[in-house]
Amino acid sequence: MSLVVYNTRTGSKAPLEPIEPGHIRMYVCGITAYDYCHIGHARSALVFDMIVRYLRYRGYQVTFIRNFTDIDDKIIKRAQEQNTTCEELSERFIRMFHEDMARLGVAAPTLEPKATEHVGEIISLIEELIKRDLAYQVGNDVYYKVEQFADYGALSGRSLDDMQAGARVSVNENKAHPMDFALWKGSKPGEPTWESPWGPGRPGWHIECSAMSKKYLGDTFDIHGGGKDLVFPHHENEIAQSEGASGKPFVKVWIHHGFVTIKDEKMSKSLGNFLTIREVLEKYPAEVLRLFVFSTHYRNPLDYSETAMNDAASGLERLYGALAELAQLPEAGKAGAASAIGAKDREKLISIENRFQQAMDNDFNTALALGNFFEAVKTMNKVRQGLPTVPAAEDLALLRESAATLRHLAAILGLLTEEPAAYMAARKNALLQGLGITEAEIEALIAARNQARKEKDFAKADAIRDELLLKQIEIKDSASGTTWSVKAA
Numbered sequence: 001m002s003l004v005v006y007n008t009r010t011g012s013k014a015p016l017e018p019i020e021p022g023h024i025r026m027y028v029c030g031i032t033a034y035d036y037c038h039i040g041h042a043r044s045a046l047v048f049d050m051i052v053r054y055l056r057y058r059g060y061q062v063t064f065i066r067n068f069t070d071i072d073d074k075i076i077k078r079a080q081e082q083n084t085t086c087e088e089l090s091e092r093f094i095r096m097f098h099e100d101m102a103r104l105g106v107a108a109p110t111l112e113p114k115a116t117e118h119v120g121e122i123i124s125l126i127e128e129l130i131k132r133d134l135a136y137q138v139g140n141d142v143y144y145k146v147e148q149f150a151d152y153g154a155l156s157g158r159s160l161d162d163m164q165a166g167a168r169v170s171v172n173e174n175k176a177h178p179m180d181f182a183l184w185k186g187s188k189p190g191e192p193t194w195e196s197p198w199g200p201g202r203p204g205w206h207i208e209c210s211a212m213s214k215k216y217l218g219d220t221f222d223i224h225g226g227g228k229d230l231v232f233p234h235h236e237n238e239i240a241q242s243e244g245a246s247g248k249p250f251v252k253v254w255i256h257h258g259f260v261t262i263k264d265e266k267m268s269k270s271l272g273n274f275l276t277i278r279e280v281l282e283k284y285p286a287e288v289l290r291l292f293v294f295s296t297h298y299r300n301p302l303d304y305s306e307t308a309m310n311d312a313a314s315g316l317e318r319l320y321g322a323l324a325e326l327a328q329l330p331e332a333g334k335a336g337a338a339s340a341i342g343a344k345d346r347e348k349l350i351s352i353e354n355r356f357q358q359a360m361d362n363d364f365n366t367a368l369a370l371g372n373f374f375e376a377v378k379t380m381n382k383v384r385q386g387l388p389t390v391p392a393a394e395d396l397a398l399l400r401e402s403a404a405t406l407r408h409l410a411a412i413l414g415l416l417t418e419e420p421a422a423y424m425a426a427r428k429n430a431l432l433q434g435l436g437i438t439e440a441e442i443e444a445l446i447a448a449r450n451q452a453r454k455e456k457d458f459a460k461a462d463a464i465r466d467e468l469l470l471k472q473i474e475i476k477d478s479a480s481g482t483t484w485s486v487k488a489a
Contacts (some may be wrong), residue, residue: 140186
């Protein structure tokens with residue numbers, strides 16, 4: 001089965017066919033480094049981290065470029081507000097970004113170029129556009145002629161007239177067309193400046209990605225990615241610049257992920273629903289955020305809520321819990337003994353990897369892949385609970401192989417990377433801490449209850465059970481003794 005990917009430009013899915021067999025070259029737009037990263041940035045980083053990991057799992061060599069915008073209007077404004085330099089500000093938030101990515105477990109890309117380190121390449125590209133009559137100078141500024149590029153609007157599916165009608169375009173009498181965009185901006189007093197053939201200035205935002213992708217991936221490459229908010233104008237303008245300068249197709253496949261919303265509203269500082277990665281990770285482990293993100297297909301909107309995150313935490317605990325239980329099975333079983341695993345359950349366990357690959361080969365469908373994981377642990381739990389006192393050696397081997405396969409595949413999503421028993425113990429301790437009770441206190445209360453039952457003081461025994469329940473501790477009596485669990489999510 002081939003890997004099929006949705007292409008924003010064509011509006012359809014098609015098999016992924018690299019320009020160079022076996023090698024995927026991918027460029028993803030990174031952050032503008034002027035503030036802490038929010039959960040929208042987290043989704044972008046996690047989605048493309050997953051895509052790179054899966055491509056490598058499928059045997060591709062991947063060259064992955066993700067840039068930093070370290071000079072633009074927002075950075076200049078924020079630096080002035082903080083009475084610092086653009087360089088200091090951007091470097092500070094690039095460091096913060098790297099810290100966030102490390103906590104999320106996001107692997108580093110092949111290269112992370114910065115706009116300010118590629119001003120020479122940017123100037124050369126602008127010169128080529130002027131030479132081809134696709135750009136013009138006005139004072140110290142240089143603008144792209146959108147009317148001169150016949151395919152302008154092909155990515156977003158809009159005409160120039162539609163764009164102009166729907167855009168908030170600032171009035172600029174110097175531009176030949178209202179939708180013409182800046183390739184080079186003359187610097188104002190106090191702003192960072194580079195020398196250029198058009199006078200002192202700095203790059204426009206869109207041109208940097210065209211210059212850097214060309215340098216590291218060539219005129220045409222396989223995948224360009226980013227959020228849906230970048231389709232227009234950023235990616236539309238990249239196409240115009242790159243194809244206008246080279247005369248060649250820019251990108252084979254455009255991949256865009258959906259927005260992150262909070263209570264079905266797009267994140268906004270003005271609405272007070274803006275959450276940074278750091279704020280989320282103060283409350284939840286990184287793998288919980290990963291499971292939450294991948295529970296929705298990357299192209300769909302993702303609505304953040306405490307309920308959704310708690311559901312993700314419970315789901316992750318279910319996966320780890322199943323693996324921890326399997327790890328408690330005896331090392332050796334009875335050789336040659338009849339299997340206690342039915343044919344349907346055996347097939348479900350044997351086909352874990354095949355079903356995962358089928359889901360992921362369909363446009364990286366992590367939601368379906370996770371559904372298969374939960375189905376697999378449900379089967380593992382059922383099989384484990386149905387084993388005889390002395391299990392067949394082949395049954396134990398199949399369960400261990402299934403658990404190892406599950407962890408191997410989950411790692412492609414950055415999940416189940418911790419030792420299961422240690423994760424469950426840490427989770428239990430965190431819950432108990434939140435409930436204001438220790439494991440030793442619980443065991444002491446259970447011992448007191450057992451003594452009360454032995455003395456036939458059932459009123460006292462029931463009172464202790466009720467006391468534990470008030471603290472969200474649920475106890476269960478069996479022939480082998482009394483066990484307890486945390487009821488709270």
